[in-house]
Amino acid sequence: MAESHREEIAKLEALYAANPGGRVFVHLAEALRKAGEHERARRILDEGLGRHGDSASGYVVLGRVLQDVQAWSEAEAAFRRVLDLDAGNLVALRGLGDVARQAGRPADAAQRYGELL
Numbered sequence: 001m002a003e004s005h006r007e008e009i010a011k012l013e014a015l016y017a018a019n020p021g022g023r024v025f026v027h028l029a030e031a032l033r034k035a036g037e038h039e040r041a042r043r044i045l046d047e048g049l050g051r052h053g054d055s056a057s058g059y060v061v062l063g064r065v066l067q068d069v070q071a072w073s074e075a076e077a078a079f080r081r082v083l084d085l086d087a088g089n090l091v092a093l094r095g096l097g098d099v100a101r102q103a104g105r106p107a108d109a110a111q112r113y114g115e116l117l
Helices: 003-018 025-034 038-051 056-068 072-085 090-102 106-116
Strands: none
Touching: 003 025, 025 038, 025 056, 038 056, 056 072, 056 090, 072 090, 090 106
């Protein structure tokens, strides 16, 4: 893991430890995802989303984690949840398009990408 990732994760872990009920879990999970620590990111997201089920950004990061590990149907569900919370979320629309493409559903992918435009 690069030194910058370690430093960022350490800072975010300290913030999370100081306030585990807060929303810093999203940033910590994204940093862990970028560092390739998908299992840890998933655990943090499960805990955080259990407390903050209305966190669209939390579900965006969850969708990305699940994409990274090629859990296509779960990633799709996470991105759909984002759209339930924030109907115009462009990141979720792109995520759904990417998932459909990666899962071999080009027509679905084209539809989602079209919605982005």
